[in-house]
Amino acid sequence: MIEVQLLAVQAIGETFAGANLNEILRHIWQANTRLTLQQRGAIQDIAYGTLRHYGQIDAILHQLLNKPVQLKPLHYLLAIALYQLCFSKTPVYAIVDHAVSSSRKITRNPGAAGLINAVLRNFMRQRTSLLDQIKTNEVARYSYPQWWIDKLHQQYPRNYEAILLAGNEHPTMMLRINTLYTSVGHYQALLAAQGIDSEWLWGNALRLARPVAVEKLPGFSEGLATVQDAGAQLAAPLLDAGAGMRVLDACAAPGGKSTHLAELVKDIELTVLDKHEARLVRLTENFSRLKITDYQLLCGDAMHPSQWWDGQLYDRILADVPCSASGVVSRHPDIKWLRKPSDTDNFAQTQTTILNALWPLLQQGGKLLYATCSVFNEENNLVAEKFLSTHQDASRLPCFHATTDNGQLLPGARHDGFFYALFRKN
Template sequence: MNARSVATKILTQVIKNKRSLSECLDLSSLTDSRERALAQELCYGVLRWLPRLQAILKVLVKKKFRNKDIDIEVLLLIGLYQHIYLRIPPHAATSATVEVTKLLKKTWATSLVNAVLRNFQRQQIDIDHLAHPEWILEYLKKDWPTQWQDIAKANNTHPPFSLRVNSRVMSRDAYMKYLQQAEIITDTEYGITLSKAVDVQSLPGFAQGWVSVQDGAAQFAAELLDVPNGARVLDACAAPGGKSAHLLEKYEIDTLIALDSQANRVKLLTESLQRLQFNNAQIHCADAAKPESWWDGKAFDRILLDAPCSGSGVIRRHPDIKYLRQKNDIMKLAAQQKRLLEALWPLLKNGGKLLYVTCSIFAEENYLQIQDFLNTHLDAEDSKLAVNWGHEQPIGRQILPGESQLDGFYYACLSKTL
């Protein structure tokens, strides 16, 4: 096995079976760190530019691939990606890609792959493409008419690698010294932003809970929730645990209940909090919208609802979203968000606050969702966010992908009136 063959198998699962990249990204068969890095680059890169690569391939190969040969189509996409985006000599990229046909036991495709990639070298076909499905571009144009092109371009960039230092253990400045000693060059904006991604196990003190990987935009949640000492707090959709941990780091919380509806994600949540040495959270595998299955009847002072969403604000971090997400998903997700808001609001104390968060940039999931909720709940009011980042919306604030190196996030805070 090598980087290209492993990437071919992973991407075939994503493209053919519509599975998420994070679920399929198993690089354990590659023992060489350089091969692992190349395989990861190929997987993320092909998905980041998939519509453009597919458009170029259609010019080069007129006949549609049979379902059982999607892996050869994927291999050609990998070959094109190397030619266009990586600094690998063209003859080396072609030769190494052709060799994969033998590893896939499809030697009939050897001459095809060789001919297609050499043909591309000769013609240098280029298609000016923003590399997004048309329906996503339609949403961007509608919701962000003056910024939509910048958003599309930002979605096609590599995301930063951002950290949050566990303030219970040490200060950010102290941790910076450990990074410098480890010769990991850093740039600080929010928390710590590394100049390039690294294996988390190589981070000083990662296993001991000194630090967590979390984008700067996600780090705003704990501050905005403004938790009083001794509070009872609910993190309704908590996995993988970054925001729960940040709340426990920042505040003196009496009770934190953290939920997620999927067992595999609850495992990640549990492991994250254990690594950071927070063993006092109450973790449940449960649907937050069905309180009867997990709630003990005691109201909450604060509720964090990091709602399931399209992920349209984190496409640069999860490029498979462009391929896996469909237009009709937005309406379904908006309905799920509404269901969660309706179920959780009665659990909040009078005078309490609910922070609504998504990593979406679509208005339907964000301020329009909250606007509709306020129109139908007389005991809810918009608690204005006194911050200067992002874009002010009719309700809440929106960060767009790439701004100040941040992911795209939406925040709104609702207060329950007495």
């Protein structure tokens, strides 16, 4: 347990230093190959859980401490121990004892162990009153930065609280069934035979009652299924590609939406583009597992088509642009604490640049689907409206599905938060 706590402290510390939590954990696994699957699961649960509830945990620490802990790793050790005390089933004495022992690994200061012990035991004695004291603190109540709460309150006055709470839920596991090789009903039967309950949502989307390791999914290595949120599975059908069409996925990695396109429509001329070579490696692995071979792979920046475009126009373009990822915080709780208020405007500039750069590559009568995994209006409808106002040859088509308002899909139990705007070149 001591090693688990210390590695979780490392993950939290590197996250607040600006790194991506998934990448941090991947590096930790590589550097600590002797870790068991159970230990990895515990580290991941503690790191994700602490970040998911960090607003509440940090507010409690402010109540318990006379002054901030100067040594950051000790502060993060207290945070993960509080998370364990609040949300895990581990016995209290084990959490406290292991945290005290972990503090001795972090610093030789003899007072550190006493501080850890006193703070955690103090919390257990005053738990109810401490939780009552922070109820009026929105950052503590919702565990988001105040600017994030204020922005959602302004943009979604009637359901901002539901959006915030959805982002703090453990995400459900969604599958996309590859109907080139099986049917949704048949795959549900395969899952049931393995004791895995599932629910059909729409299209080829299944929601599992409980997450399972992909190795336990029947036929996963043979390409029968892909892990992909049900909301993300709307992109390929909305693009409405047909056989023989020339199709571009302009920000393709890791390939979830482009492989879906290839599964839905045979004989399309598919080009997948991404500017990060490392991410293209994972993309090719996904295409290989799904036995998709008929595509062109390009490394290039969607903002600069002159560097990679061959001059032939596309019938369909998918622009799944970089964004704040504010709609998928249940899967990536580090995002809440890494984003800054200025990020949405910066992303909007990049998104507008990409749209303007890709539009000349589209055939007359062709369609371009603009997609984000954001709930912030600056990145979504405002970008779409600005694009329409500056391109007289563009019209916006309706996105028919379970969207709440003008292409915006809000996060909930059945899907993450996404935005879609479909444009046709007149």
